[in-house]
Amino acid sequence: MDMNARRALQVWLALVVLTLLTWAVGRAGLGGAPVIAGILLSVAVKGQMVADVFMGLRGVRSPWRWMVSGWLLVVLVLIGLAFFTGET
Amino acid sequence: MERIASHPAAGQNKALPGDFAIWIFIYAELLVFGIFFLAYAYTRAQHVALFNEYQQHLDRESGAINTLVLITSSYFVVMAVNAVRRGAARRCGQWLVLAIGSGGVFVVVKLAEFAARHAEGVTLSTNTFYMFYLSLTFFHFMHVLMGMVILSVVAVKAYQGAYNALEHTGVETGASYWHMVDLVWIVLFPLVYVLH
Amino acid sequence: MKYQSQAVAKPYFIAAIGLFVGQILFGLVMGLQYVMGDFLFPEIPFNVARMVHTNLLIVWLLFGFMGAAYFLVPEETERELHSPLLAKVLFWVFLVAGALTILGYLLVPYARLAELTMNDLLPTMGREFLEQPTITKIGIVVVALGFLYNIGVTILAGRKTVVSMVLLTGLVGLAVFFLFSFYNPDNLVNDKFYWWWVVHLWVEGVWELILASILAFVLIKVTGVDREVIEKWMYVIIAMALISGIIGTGHHYYWIGAPEYWQWWGSIFSALEPIPFFMMTVFAFNMVNRRRREHPNKAAVLWALGTAVMAFLGAGVWGFLHTLAPVNYYTHGSQITAAHGHMAFYGAYVMIVLTIISYAMPILRGQEAADPRAQVLEMWSFWLMTVSMVFITLFLTGAGVLQVWLQRFTDDPQPFMVVQEKIAVFYWLREAAGGVFLIGLILYVAAFFVKGGERVMASNAVADTA
Numbered sequence: 018m019d020m021n022a023r024r025a026l027q028v029w030l031a032l033v034v035l036t037l038l039t040w041a042v043g044r045a046g047l048g049g050a051p052v053i054a055g056i057l058l059s060v061a062v063k064g065q066m067v068a069d070v071f072m073g074l075r076g077v078r079s080p081w082r083w084m085v086s087g088w089l090l091v092v093l094v095l096i097g098l099a100f101f102t103g104e105t
Numbered sequence: 106m107e108r109i110a111s112h113p114a115a116g117q118n119k120a121l122p123g124d125f126a127i128w129i130f131i132y133a134e135l136l137v138f139g140i141f142f143l144a145y146a147y148t149r150a151q152h153v154a155l156f157n158e159y160q161q162h163l164d165r166e167s168g169a170i171n172t173l174v175l176i177t178s179s180y181f182v183v184m185a186v187n188a189v190r191r192g193a194a195r196r197c198g199q200w201l202v203l204a205i206g207s208g209g210v211f212v213v214v215k216l217a218e219f220a221a222r223h224a225e226g227v228t229l230s231t232n233t234f235y236m237f238y239l240s241l242t243f244f245h246f247m248h249v250l251m252g253m254v255i256l257s258v259v260a261v262k263a264y265q266g267a268y269n270a271l272e273h274t275g276v277e278t279g280a281s282y283w284h285m286v287d288l289v290w291i292v293l294f295p296l297v298y299v300l301h
Numbered sequence: 302m303k304y305q306s307q308a309v310a311k312p313y314f315i316a317a318i319g320l321f322v323g324q325i326l327f328g329l330v331m332g333l334q335y336v337m338g339d340f341l342f343p344e345i346p347f348n349v350a351r352m353v354h355t356n357l358l359i360v361w362l363l364f365g366f367m368g369a370a371y372f373l374v375p376e377e378t379e380r381e382l383h384s385p386l387l388a389k390v391l392f393w394v395f396l397v398a399g400a401l402t403i404l405g406y407l408l409v410p411y412a413r414l415a416e417l418t419m420n421d422l423l424p425t426m427g428r429e430f431l432e433q434p435t436i437t438k439i440g441i442v443v444v445a446l447g448f449l450y451n452i453g454v455t456i457l458a459g460r461k462t463v464v465s466m467v468l469l470t471g472l473v474g475l476a477v478f479f480l481f482s483f484y485n486p487d488n489l490v491n492d493k494f495y496w497w498w499v500v501h502l503w504v505e506g507v508w509e510l511i512l513a514s515i516l517a518f519v520l521i522k523v524t525g526v527d528r529e530v531i532e533k534w535m536y537v538i539i540a541m542a543l544i545s546g547i548i549g550t551g552h553h554y555y556w557i558g559a560p561e562y563w564q565w566w567g568s569i570f571s572a573l574e575p576i577p578f579f580m581m582t583v584f585a586f587n588m589v590n591r592r593r594r595e596h597p598n599k600a601a602v603l604w605a606l607g608t609a610v611m612a613f614l615g616a617g618v619w620g621f622l623h624t625l626a627p628v629n630y631y632t633h634g635s636q637i638t639a640a641h642g643h644m645a646f647y648g649a650y651v652m653i654v655l656t657i658i659s660y661a662m663p664i665l666r667g668q669e670a671a672d673p674r675a676q677v678l679e680m681w682s683f684w685l686m687t688v689s690m691v692f693i694t695l696f697l698t699g700a701g702v703l704q705v706w707l708q709r710f711t712d713d714p715q716p717f718m719v720v721q722e723k724i725a726v727f728y729w730l731r732e733a734a735g736g737v738f739l740i741g742l743i744l745y746v747a748a749f750f751v752k753g754g755e756r757v758m759a760s761n762a763v764a765d766t767a
Contacts (some may be wrong), residue, residue, distance in 0.1 A: 067284060100149070
């Protein structure tokens with residue numbers, strides 16, 4: 018198996034684990050600020066892995082890569098803010 | 106602008122995979138979904154109790170299964186691109202068929218979920234939470250269908266021998282779009298089904 | 302002129318320009334009536350002037366689109382038009398029907414016109430922009446069918462290019478959506494739905510296909526850039542324009558009795574409508590910068606670039622200003638709408654028709670490009686009309702903002718007529734800008750009559766202006 022294929026498989030595995038974790042959190046009915054922050058962080062990690070390895074954006078010249086990373090960051094941070102303002 | 110697409114992929118300055126035009130599309134799609142996600146989050150902030158209550162009624166398992174299905178499908182597409190870069194066009198086609206099949210599983214699971222909501226009498230006008238849930242998931246659903254159409258065209262062309270190790274922009278173009286559909290769902294699933 | 306049958310486009314273009322002049326004159330009459338309510342009363346009341354102003358616009362743009370199709374379809378399909386005779390016959394049918402309708406508006410009261418044309422058999426009159434008597438509407442459908450048959454057969458028999466296929470799709474869509482104007486439900490909500498399905502799906506849907514294909518055609522001709530490159534960008538722009546435009550219809554459903562979710566769908570999707578227009582601007586400049594030839598028709602290039610910029614500003618930016626539901630709650634039906642309407646129609650559709658006329662007319666008259674002195678005059682008219690339209694838009698926007706502020710977005714709303722008094726200064730300024738627009742239009746017409754002069758000197762003049 019060449020390097021690309023191995024890395025893709027590693028990313029797939031990581032994505033599956035993080036997804037199952039998210040699902041378990043939902044099933045356990047956990048909520049609140051720390052849980053929200055944790056899940057959003059895991060989404061950021063998942064999204065960046067998809068962008069870098071699946072989409073192949075790692076090493077792509079700017080601004081094309083950071084436009085996806087920036088999208089993830091802005092959307093997730095703003096979602097987080099909305100949830101925290103809603104929580105209190 | 107065209108030079109960006111034909112730029113040789115090299116080192117830290119490689120070009121975007123696939124046709125540049127699809128990336129314009131992808132960025133625009135991300136923008137729409139981003140706005141939709143934020144609209145959900147900020148509307149929720151004003152109706153926290155309502156959103157928390159009706160989120161409990163969603164089928165979290167089918168959402169999680171669909172996440173796994175899409176992730177796996179994306180992996181198959183990566184392998185398809187990998188294959189065609191080696192010149193294995195037929196193998197590329199086989200991976201694409203697997204990816205399209207996974208897309209089909211997503212569609213079936215999603216339709217079952219919609220049918221269940223429909224049977225409960227849930228519509229866009231039931232309440233604000235369901236309005237967002239149905240709008241977001243249905244809009245994404247249409248993208249899955251669109252992505253499957255694109256991948257099917259690419260798969261047929263791969264079997265016909267239209268791609269090789271040197272020329273496979275079409276495969277990368279379709280792959281990029283499909284990963285976008287996956288990426289969006291990766292945000293959508295926790296946001297709508299889990300976070301509260 | 303590569304194909305003899307392209308010549309049928311010429312009368313269409315001439316009629317378009319003639320009706321354009323009429324539209325502007327009635328616009329000036331109406332602009333004055335905003336501040337001098339009894340001007341020309343009772344001969345031309347405000348409602349009649351408005352109807353003539355808007356109907357003439359639609360009719361002359363249709364003449365322009367048909368002329369554009371007759372001109373570019375033979376060249377794209379690489380064959381003569383199926384029936385030049387049919388095109389000539391339909392031209393006269395359409396012109397006479399259009400003229401009679403306008404005369405009907407002007408000479409008899411609207412209710413009497415409805416009686417005379419037996420509107421009660423199939424009532425379709427009385428809706429904004431679709432005021433035409435039923436018999437005229439039927440005439441429009443007949444002309445459209447004959448026209449579509451003519452270019453459809455030509456396209457299907459000849460070389461099929463993306464440009465001609467997109468144009469045909471747009472024109473078929475134009476005809477199909479017009480059919481909604483024949484259904485006039487009693488229920489006011491339904492009535493509004495069907496009305497928007499003509500009005501919105503025309504200007505924010507299928508007309509954009511016509512616009513894109515004409516622009517692509519002219520850019521291919523004047524830049525010499527590969528057809529494949531231009532076609533690919535056309536696909537992306539059109540796909541985005543259609544998705545955002547069709548779902549964006551929801552921005553008309555906010556306050557007409559449709560379900561609440563349309564406020565979300567309409568806001569989000571119509572907020573994206575500027576993107577394809579922005580892409581069109583980038584695309585047009587990109588193609589011109591990468592041109593492989595210097596086309597002698599500088600005026601046509603200027604019109605093409607102007608279309609891309611003004612369509613983005615008028616349709617894109619000014620549309621976005623009041624498209625979000627919470628904003629539209631206050632601005633709905635104010636002078637902001639009028640500002641957007643003026644710049645969007647001018648920037649997108651008036652300018653694209655003037656672009657194709659600018660490109661095609663010299664060819665139809667046996668030259669590759671107009672005499673440089675004529676081009677200088679035409680470019681002057683471009684700047685006068687475009688800049689004055691920018692000012693019309695800005696003045697109406699000022700009027701609209703003040704109107705919303707005094708009459709709606711306030712704890713102490715003032716009555717409509719009191720507010721109209723206070724914003725009258727903007728109406729005067731708008732009328733002045735309209736006068737400049739008319740001067741620009743007169744120069745535009747005059748440019749067609751400039752005789753050839755000293756070639757060398759004049760081409761320097763073109764280079765200076767361009």
